Every structure is written in C-alpha cells, then in structure tokens.
Amino acid sequence: xxxxxxxxxxxxxxxxxxxxxxxxxxxxxxxxxxxxxxxxxxxxxxxxxxxxxxxxxxxxxxxxxxxxxxxxxxxxxxxxxxxxxxxxxxxxxxxxxxxxxxxxxxxxxxxxxxxxxxxxxxxxxxxxxxxxxxxxxxxxxxxxxxxxxxxxxxxxxxxxxxxxxxxxxxxxxxxxxxxxxxxxxxxxxxxxxxxxxxxxxxxxxxxxxxxxxxxxxxxxxxxxxxxxxxxxxxxxx
Ligand SMILES: [Zn+2]
Numbered sequence: 219x220x221x222x223x224x225x226x227x228x229x230x231x232x233x234x235x236x237x238x239x240x241x242x243x244x245x246x247x248x249x250x251x252x253x254x255x256x257x258x259x260x261x262x263x264x265x266x267x268x269x270x271x272x273x274x275x276x277x278x279x280x281x282x283x284x285x286x287x288x289x290x291x292x293x294x295x296x297x298x299x300x301x302x303x304x305x306x307x308x309x310x311x312x313x314x315x316x317x318x319x320x321x322x323x324x325x326x327x328x329x330x331x332x333x334x335x336x337x338x339x340x341x342x343x344x345x346x347x348x349x350x351x352x353x354x355x356x357x358x359x360x361x362x363x364x365x366x367x368x369x370x371x372x373x374x375x376x377x378x379x380x381x382x383x384x385x386x387x388x389x390x391x392x393x394x395x396x397x398x399x400x401x402x403x404x405x406x407x408x409x410x411x412x413x414x415x416x417x418x419x420x421x422x423x424x425x426x427x428x429x430x431x432x433x434x435x436x437x438x439x440x441x442x443x444x445x446x447x448x449x450x451x452x453x454x455x
Contacts, residue, residue: 221438222411224391225400226450229411231385235378242374251363258360261353268349272342279335286328293321396439403447412447421447 296318305311389397403410412421417431422445430449434440440449 219391221393221396222440222448222450223453224388225396225439225448226411226413228385228388228392228400229409231381231388233409235381235385238374238378238381242371242378245367245370245374248363248367251360251367254356254360254363258353258356261349261356265346265349265353268342268346272339272346275335275339275342279332279339282328282332282335286325286332289321289324289328293318293325296321399439400448403441407445407447410447411450412442412445414449414451419445419447419449421445 296314299305300311300314300318305314392400400410407421409421412419414420414426414434417426417428418424419426419442421442424442424444426449427443430440430443434449434451441447442449
C-alpha cells in the first residue's frame, strides 16, 4: 500500500476517534440527566416543604382540639352554676347566661376553624401525593437514563479501544519521516491529507499544475502547491 493511502486511512481513523471521543465526553457530561436530577431535587424539596406544612397544620389542629375541650369544660361549669339551684339574683343569672352564650360562640368559632384546617390539610395531602408520584416517576426515568448512559459509555469506550488499536496498526506502517510530516501539517491544518479528484485538490479546491500531477506518479508523498496538504489520488479514477 502506498504511503499516501496509508496516511489517508490514518486520517480517517483519527477523525472517527475524534468524533467518538467528543460523543463520549457529551455522554459523560450527561446534560439532560443533570437537568432531570436538578428537577428531581426540586420535587424533593417541595415534597419536604409540604410535609412540614402538613405537620404544622396537624399541630394547630391538635391545639384547636385542646382549646375546644377546655371551653367545653368551662361550659360544663357554667351549666352547673346555672342549674345547680344556687343562684340568688337575676343579675347573676343574666351574667351566667351571657357567659354561656359567649362560650358557645367560641365553640362555634373553633369548629369552623377546625373545619377550615381539615380542608387545608386535605389539599396539602393531595399535593404531597401528586408531588411524590411525579418525583418517583422522574426518579425511575433518571435511573433508567443512568443505566442507559453507563451502557453507552461502555460501548463507546470499547469502540474507541478497538479503533485505537487499528490506528496503531496503521501507524506502524507509516515511515517516521511521513508521520512527522503529517503531524506537522496537522498542527496547522485540519485534515493533513487531501483527496485528489482529477487535477483538483479536495482540501482547497484548487487545480494542480501538471508538474505536480506528474511527480505524484513517481513519488508517494507530494503536497498540494496551494494548501500544503499531502495528496491522495482518488482510486476510482
Ligand atoms: Zn490543496
């Protein structure tokens, strides 16, 4: 095999490797996964916030129950005074009845607050259920994505190892002088080997002088007069 053909193959495999390594980097970075993990964290925070909200409401409900029991006890005392037969005058009776009325109003107030609190708690419970469900679903998606990513990484890594081995095999067939020339051009230009189609260099799309084309038949490594790339004559011609 001619040196220019080997260099062409070397370049092809290098470009495959560069592409695969770029893909691997993106997969490892996992932009989409990290976005989902962030979203999952938000769900978790929201979930915790709602849970502590529910706890707070439960405490307030207990407090209301406690208050109610106390007021009921006070009402009981008032009733005992009212119907215990120990009232001497009308004013005392009036006062006690007023007090009883007041306490009953307080009880009504507590009952309506209790009802409100219970409704609020139901809403929070519903929210917790919804957020929890969404969070679990997202968690499952993330888990699958992570597994998928792991598999993809392994696959690409394996492919890269294979290609590197192939690259090494090809590299062994290139003379030291030619690989140095290749690397030198590569340091200045992307794709140091250009295909030659007819008399046109596909690296810069310029016509080549007849002399260069003639020399190419005698020598394996000829560079383009214009862009300086190593020329590889297309074999279909
Ligand atoms: Zn050129």
